[in-house]
Amino acid sequence: MARIAKSDRENTLQQTRQRLLESAAVEFSAHGYTEANINTISLAAGFSKGTIYNYFPSKQALMLALIAGVGKLHVEMISAAVRAEEEVTARLRCFYKTGFQFVEAYPVQARFLLTALNSPDMTHQQAMGEIYQPMMDLVEQDILAFGMAQGIFRPMDLKTTTNLIMTLYLGTASRVDSQGKPLMNSAVVADFALQALLAEKRGEA
Amino acid sequence: MARIAKSDRENTLQQTRQRLLESAAVEFSAHGYTEANINTISLAAGFSKGTIYNYFPSKQALMLALIAGVGKLHVEMISAAVRAEEEVTARLRCFYKTGFQFVEAYPVQARFLLTALNSPDMTHQQAMGEIYQPMMDLVEQDILAFGMAQGIFRPMDLKTTTNLIMTLYLGTASRVDSQGKPLMNSAVVADFALQALLAEKRGEA
Amino acid sequence: MARIAKSDRENTLQQTRQRLLESAAVEFSAHGYTEANINTISLAAGFSKGTIYNYFPSKQALMLALIAGVGKLHVEMISAAVRAEEEVTARLRCFYKTGFQFVEAYPVQARFLLTALNSPDMTHQQAMGEIYQPMMDLVEQDILAFGMAQGIFRPMDLKTTTNLIMTLYLGTASRVDSQGKPLMNSAVVADFALQALLAEKRGEA
Amino acid sequence: MARIAKSDRENTLQQTRQRLLESAAVEFSAHGYTEANINTISLAAGFSKGTIYNYFPSKQALMLALIAGVGKLHVEMISAAVRAEEEVTARLRCFYKTGFQFVEAYPVQARFLLTALNSPDMTHQQAMGEIYQPMMDLVEQDILAFGMAQGIFRPMDLKTTTNLIMTLYLGTASRVDSQGKPLMNSAVVADFALQALLAEKRGEA
DNA sequence: GATGAATGAGTCTTCATTCAT
DNA sequence: AATGAATGAAGACTCATTCAT
Numbered sequence: 001m002a003r004i005a006k007s008d009r010e011n012t013l014q015q016t017r018q019r020l021l022e023s024a025a026v027e028f029s030a031h032g033y034t035e036a037n038i039n040t041i042s043l044a045a046g047f048s049k050g051t052i053y054n055y056f057p058s059k060q061a062l063m064l065a066l067i068a069g070v071g072k073l074h075v076e077m078i079s080a081a082v083r084a085e086e087e088v089t090a091r092l093r094c095f096y097k098t099g100f101q102f103v104e105a106y107p108v109q110a111r112f113l114l115t116a117l118n119s120p121d122m123t124h125q126q127a128m129g130e131i132y133q134p135m136m137d138l139v140e141q142d143i144l145a146f147g148m149a150q151g152i153f154r155p156m157d158l159k160t161t162t163n164l165i166m167t168l169y170l171g172t173a174s175r176v177d178s179q180g181k182p183l184m185n186s187a188v189v190a191d192f193a194l195q196a197l198l199a200e201k202r203g204e205a
Numbered sequence: 206m207a208r209i210a211k212s213d214r215e216n217t218l219q220q221t222r223q224r225l226l227e228s229a230a231v232e233f234s235a236h237g238y239t240e241a242n243i244n245t246i247s248l249a250a251g252f253s254k255g256t257i258y259n260y261f262p263s264k265q266a267l268m269l270a271l272i273a274g275v276g277k278l279h280v281e282m283i284s285a286a287v288r289a290e291e292e293v294t295a296r297l298r299c300f301y302k303t304g305f306q307f308v309e310a311y312p313v314q315a316r317f318l319l320t321a322l323n324s325p326d327m328t329h330q331q332a333m334g335e336i337y338q339p340m341m342d343l344v345e346q347d348i349l350a351f352g353m354a355q356g357i358f359r360p361m362d363l364k365t366t367t368n369l370i371m372t373l374y375l376g377t378a379s380r381v382d383s384q385g386k387p388l389m390n391s392a393v394v395a396d397f398a399l400q401a402l403l404a405e406k407r408g409e410a
Numbered sequence: 411m412a413r414i415a416k417s418d419r420e421n422t423l424q425q426t427r428q429r430l431l432e433s434a435a436v437e438f439s440a441h442g443y444t445e446a447n448i449n450t451i452s453l454a455a456g457f458s459k460g461t462i463y464n465y466f467p468s469k470q471a472l473m474l475a476l477i478a479g480v481g482k483l484h485v486e487m488i489s490a491a492v493r494a495e496e497e498v499t500a501r502l503r504c505f506y507k508t509g510f511q512f513v514e515a516y517p518v519q520a521r522f523l524l525t526a527l528n529s530p531d532m533t534h535q536q537a538m539g540e541i542y543q544p545m546m547d548l549v550e551q552d553i554l555a556f557g558m559a560q561g562i563f564r565p566m567d568l569k570t571t572t573n574l575i576m577t578l579y580l581g582t583a584s585r586v587d588s589q590g591k592p593l594m595n596s597a598v599v600a601d602f603a604l605q606a607l608l609a610e611k612r613g614e615a
Numbered sequence: 616m617a618r619i620a621k622s623d624r625e626n627t628l629q630q631t632r633q634r635l636l637e638s639a640a641v642e643f644s645a646h647g648y649t650e651a652n653i654n655t656i657s658l659a660a661g662f663s664k665g666t667i668y669n670y671f672p673s674k675q676a677l678m679l680a681l682i683a684g685v686g687k688l689h690v691e692m693i694s695a696a697v698r699a700e701e702e703v704t705a706r707l708r709c710f711y712k713t714g715f716q717f718v719e720a721y722p723v724q725a726r727f728l729l730t731a732l733n734s735p736d737m738t739h740q741q742a743m744g745e746i747y748q749p750m751m752d753l754v755e756q757d758i759l760a761f762g763m764a765q766g767i768f769r770p771m772d773l774k775t776t777t778n779l780i781m782t783l784y785l786g787t788a789s790r791v792d793s794q795g796k797p798l799m800n801s802a803v804v805a806d807f808a809l810q811a812l813l814a815e816k817r818g819e820a
Numbered sequence: 821g822a823t824g825a826a827t828g829a830g831t832c833t834t835c836a837t838t839c840a841t
Numbered sequence: 842a843a844t845g846a847a848t849g850a851a852g853a854c855t856c857a858t859t860c861a862t
Contacts (some may be wrong), residue, residue: 013821031247032325034239038857048823050859059857111396118239118323160389163377164397192369196401221846243832253848255834264832273825419862426825442735444649448853458827460855469853528733530647571798574807577786582778594775602779606811653836663844665838674836766860 019045022108024066029111031064033119039091065129067116070109071131077102079138088147092197095143096169100186104191105174109144114174139165147197154199159199168193222260224250224396227313229271233317234316238268238324269332272321275314276336282307284343293352297402298395300348301374305391319379344370352402359404366402373398427465429455432518434476439521443473443529473536474588477526480519481541487512489548498557502607503600505553506579510596517590524584549575558595564609571607578603632670634660637723639681644726648678648734679742685724686746692717694753703762707812708805710758711784715801720789720793729789754780762812769784769814776812783808 027036038059042052056062073078080081085091103110116124140162147153168189175183228250232241243264245297247257261267286303290296308315345367352358373394380388431456440494448469452462466472497502513520526534550572557563569575578599585593638660642651649719653674657667660674695705718725731739755777762768783804790798 016821030325031236032239034237035325037855050823051821053858054821094834114323115325118319120235120240120320137292157393158395161397164373164390164394167373167376168369172368174409175368184368188362188365189369192366192401196397242830252821252846255845255849258833259846392853423825424654440735442647442649445735446649447851457825459824460828463854464825473848524733525735528729530645530730531652567803571807572798573787573790574783575803576781578782581782581786583780594778598772599779602776602811606807611795631842652834664846665844666842669836671842 003130005088016047016051018046020047020055020062020067021069024062025070025108025112027135028063028115029068029108032115033059033121033124038062060123063116063124066112067124067127068131070106070113071128073106073109074113075103075132075135075138082138083142088143088150088152089109089194089198091143091146092165092194093187095139095165096186096193098191099169099173100182100184101178103176103182107176110173111176111180114170114204117170144197151199153197156197164196210267218395220252221252221256225252225257225260226271226274230269230275230313230317233271234313234320237320238264238326238329239291243404244375245266265328268321268329271317272299272332273336274328275311275318276333278311278314279307279318279341280337283340285344290345293348293357294399294403296351297370297399298392300370301391302394302397304374304378305387305389308381308385308387312381316381316385319375322375341367341371349402356404358402361402369401370398421597425458426455426461430457430462430465430472430478431476434472435518435522436478436525438476438525440525441445442525443469443531443534448472458568470533473526473534476522477534477537478541480516480523481538483516483519484512484523485542485545488545490549493552495530497564498553498560499604499608501553501556502603503549503577503597504529505549505575506603508598509579509583510592512588513590517586520583521586521590527580548577554607563607566607574606575603617769623776631660631662631666635662635667635670636681636684638729639677640685640723643678643681643730646725647730648674648739667702678720678731678739681727682739682742683746685721685728686743688724689717689728690722690750691748694749697753703758703765703767704813706758706761707780707808708802710754710780711801711805711808714784714788715797715799718791718795718797722791725788726791726795729785732785739799751777751781759812766811766814771812778804779811780808 020042023041024036027041027044031037034061038052039049041048041062043121045052052062056065078095078098080093082094085094113128116128116161119125139159143163144156144161145156148155172184173182173186174191177183224249228246229241232246232249236242241264243257244254246267249256250257257267261270283300283303287296290298290299318333321333324330345363349358349361349363349366349370353360377389377394378387378391382388425570433451434446437454439453441447446469446565448462449459451472452459455462456465462472466475488508492501495504509536526538529535539598550563550568554563554566554571554575556564580592582599583592587593635657637653638656639651642656642659645651650672652668654664658675659665667677693710697706697709700709702707720726728743731743734740755773758773758775759768759780763773775789787799787804788797788801791796798812
């Protein structure tokens with residue numbers, strides 16, 4: 001009983017925290033970190049001004065928690081999908097496809113991540129770097145090194161090419177219409193990348 | 206005589222304005238628009254805080270003037286170099302090479318442009334879109350359409366491919382070390398893009 | 411219980427608001443709207459400078475709230491007293507007497523009202539016009555029209571005469587010594603007005 | 616020759632000064648002393664910002680000079696007209712009539728005087744008091760005392776009655792339409808005052 | 821745990837004034 | 842005498858944060 005009661009309480013706490021984080025994502029993505037109003041975030045989540053300080057000690061901490069939460073979701077969604085593919089070109093296609101799906105499924109969070117990515121605050125940059133390291137590793141190891149080892153991709157510098165592949169993703173997935181839907185097609189981006197990566201062109205369109 | 210005197214005065218005014226703009230570029234690029242302090246900008250330029258308001262009516266106007274100035278420089282530098290090349294693959298290489306040169310020659314301005322590009326303020330976005338239209342046109346017409354017409358580039362959707370080429374530029378040129386020097390080599394980026402664009406692989410490595 | 415608690419809280423809020431308004435009346439009456447310092451108003455009320463913005467969204471809103479509050483007090487005090495009199499000459503005497511009493515009882519507020527009355531800001535003028543309409547109506551209907559209907563006052567244009575009666579009040583009641591006490595006697599002003607209004611002079615001194 | 620040249624120069628100086636004063640009257644009457652912009656005044660007069668400081672050492676000095684200038688004009692215009700009348704009731708009528716004529720002829724200056732009259736700045740008040748002393752004396756001696764000595768006006772306290780007469784003038788002449796034309800008729804005001812002042816009603820309507 | 825009144829550091833902006841030309 | 846760039850004090854307003862209830 002005590003366990004259940006405690007569990008209930010924890011659930012409530014987690015729900016409140018979650019609502020605050022979602023509200024923060026909306027506000028941060030709409031106005032950027034500095035222009036975002038922490039009072040508005042708390043009020044928009046249905047609480048009063050002070051409540052958010054019971055969950056996050058500062059605006060900065062809230063930002064970092066949100067980066068961690070959204071980044072983790074993003075990374076895990078893509079990693080899981082990519083690793084489920086056996087074939088390396090399928091993995092690359094899957095990388096872009098799932099990445100675009102993330103943007104479509106979580107438009108606010110996706111926009112928030114871009115905000116964080118371009119924040120002038122080094123703390124945000126650093127947090128982004130850390131949380132996205134697994135995705136960099138995924139591209140580098142499970143796609144690029146994997147493909148090169150099989151002779152499917154031509155030999156290229158791993159770090160550099162990883163940056164190019166990531167750049168294509170971030171640059172294209174961030175172009176969305178007013179409803180947050182990506183303007184570009186993930187398949188087109190994947191084709192472009194594959195053209196650049198494949199050892200030979202046969203069999204690719 | 207009067208003309209010379211007047212010219213001198215105008216020169217001084219232009220110099221003051223230029224110093225203020227440079228100081229603004231430093232401040233905006235370091236802290237972003239909102240966190241930038243307009244008083245600091247004026248003081249860092251060697252004037253008292255009120256002076257900047259003799260040249261720009263508001264922080265917003267200063268930002269827009271800077272976007273226009275730096276953007277123009279950026280666009281013109283690249284356009285001039287690219288159009289000087291006859292051959293289409295040389296044009297593409299030149300596009301990336303000159304773009305990276307701009308970043309190296311004007312690190313502060315380059316960082317500022319990224320700030321503006323990712324500003325949550327729609328006014329800044331719009332100003333960026335307008336000032337960069339000529340560069341988009343350059344890539345679309347003088348490089349991509351030009352190369353496709355000659356059969357050197359494979360047929361692709363112009364708008365989409367333009368975005369991909371631009372994305373590669375912006376994404377890679379923005380990665381710089383602490384001295385503002387690009388981490389990547391423009392030739393590598395150009396090669397990557399060419400692999401993706403060329404109709405056949407012969408002659409490209 | 412909850413009701414009492416709530417009531418207590420509301421009382422505190424109202425008291426704070428009232429203190430701020432009183433402080434504002436002092437500052438506005440002493441220096442005029444533009445020269446009044448809103449930070450000083452808040453500090454003089456015993457709060458820090460930001461507090462006043464929890465109650466009034468802007469200096470202008472504070473001014474308008476004060477006009478409304480003080481104007482209402484002024485109008486109601488005079489209206490109540492005048493309407494309690496049956497006889498028309500008594501009403502006119504009462505009008506001036508109560509008016510002067512207001513100035514004596516609320517010297518700061520009275521001086522503030524003059525400030526507002528002569529403000530170059532049309533918004534203030536308009537607010538004054540609206541809040542004082544009932545007092546104009548009182549003079550016009552309950553005094554002048556009333557007295558003319560009885561043949562006690564000679565026939566005159568109502569609007570014009572109302573303005574004359576009001577002018578005499580505002581012009582004389584605003585002359586005060588350094589303690590805010592009126593320099594003139596309300597009875598003298600009332601006599602002067604009655605001489606001008608009465609159909610015949612008999613019985614008036 | 617030297618004399619003429621000097622005279623010419625003085626004329627030019629006087630003209631410049633006059634243009635600045637007229638411009639100041641416009642600005643002060645429109646926005647009040649504090650909100651008036653001294654730079655705007657100089658620019659509106661057709662000079663550059665700094666010029667006005669060659670004529671008036673400060674905004675305050677400009678204000679005082681304008682009070683003196685306009686007040687003198689006002690006082691002299693009324694005094695001259697009133698003293699030209701022999702008969703005391705004619706003098707009173709003339710006082711209001713000429714006063715209203717001043718408002719009509721110099722609407723900007725008239726509005727400025729009201730601004731000054733209600734300024735919270737004691738310096739302005741004091742300057743107004745000094746410049747208008749002759750007008751107070753005119754009313755007190757050349758109209759009221761004069762009329763009482765002849766038995767035409769009933770005996771009343773001179774100072775008090777002077778204030779009432781002045782109050783009626785200032786309060787009514789300040790009500791103007793958007794073109795600066797008085798809303799009230801000076802004859803009506805004069806009649807009202809005469810009713811209040813005359814020893815007997817015979818012969819007055 | 822939730823509340824929201826109070827706080828006060830921080831910032832954009834205005835403008836009277838100075839002074840070198 | 843006229844100019845206008847530079848100055849810097851001053852003030853309205855915002856908002857992250859605290860804390861008593």
